[in-house]
Amino acid sequence: MRWRPVAVTLVLVALLAAAGAGLTRSAAGAGQDDPVRSVAADLRCPACQGESVADSRSPIAAAMRQAVADQAAQGRSRDEIRRWFVQRYGPDVLADPPARGVELLLWAVPALTLLAAGYAARRTLRARPRRSGELPTAPPAAGPAPGGAARWAWRWSALGLIAVVVSVAVAARGLDRPRSDPTPADPVAVAVGLARDLEAQDRYDAAAQMYREALRDRPDDTIRLRLAFALLRAGDAAGAAQAATETLAHAPELPDGLLVLGLAQRRTRPTEAPRTLRRFLTVAPEHPAAPEIRRLLATRP
């Protein structure tokens, strides 16, 4: 019966190793390579629920990350930065505020429960009389050992517990670690979205401004064309013509480009407008705007 202590020792070692590995993994997730992120990860975002300053996308959290970065750049230590935030936001800004009072129970109860369970298990499992008289407190074995069922219950519970720990450990491997650099929203897409909203509100000047900002970041003909449309509607025919011309420089046969250019030219260079609009009709006779353009050309030859 020498195998039993060996097996118990092996299981204990395996459990301890798993616990150690788990601790290391979760500690590594804090990102020790980036001190700013590690400080921000331990601060609670005051505008959110259950999110750290490092993970939240709220503007205040972004500002707090900037404040952490600024202070880290000034050479302040982690504790100094944390104290700075506590002075301004109170101790609740810390993700793990110092435990006090009733909160200590949260730590004490599981520990006490484990200790009590361990003690009870030990009592049940150890109270096995080899010979009557050797252990006077235990009743003599008669028939099936009394407490045998309890012993089995303990063993199965322990096995179940180990199975839970192992399965959690295995499942945790499959979980993706949160990426340390969440890709920020594409500023160009945001600008274009805003511009469309502005167009829907008939604020074409502001929309054109947004399209210009988007174009600065990404010179894209689709955006330039939208800019031309917005400028045309805002009454800036010259700007619209210029934007449309730039688009046509890359794609000379683009129907929408020809359409905007032609419409803009009706105000800037009325002599060239019919030629451009006719080219538009040749390129895209089925365009939704084609009947309207035909009507325009017919009324003013």
Add this chain to the structure above:
Amino acid sequence: MIRPAGRRPRRVPVWPALVLAVTVAVGVVVALGLRSGPTPPGSDAGTTGPPVPAPALSGPTLDGGRFDLADAHGHVLLVNVFASWCGPCRDELPLLVDAGRRWSPQGLRLVGLNVRDGSEAVRALLDETGAAGLTVLPDPDGTRAVDWGVRGVPETFVVDRDGRIVDRQRGVITRQWLEQRVAPLLAG
């Protein structure tokens, strides 16, 4: 209690009783703790803590001037933290401007701390809300607001004539709040 002869006296189950007692005690303590209600400091909308000296606040304003909190000494100052991307800010700006206009003879000053915003967007907001005259201090990265312990926008601080924060309102201010929290300071 009569025990049958020849049987060992039944042992009093000490441990289960103890565990039960401890569990009940813990339950009572926790229940009492919950009953008293979680009151994390600073979670309520309006906080009237002891007055604290206002953090420094100075720099170029949106219209090219200069603002310094120290220059507002002797005035009651409302510091409104706002942004053009914040809907409720849009709603409360007219109220603030109106209060500033009404109470400026009594020594009220207004300053807007414009958090993480673009100058074009904030000018448009000021024009739309009739707040074009507001002194606005841009805070492009939001660190000034963090220095003031701002938790969200809008948030409004009341700085008294001695340069101390005597009140703050998280969220939108109301006419009633202005009457109750700001007007008494101006009278005194």
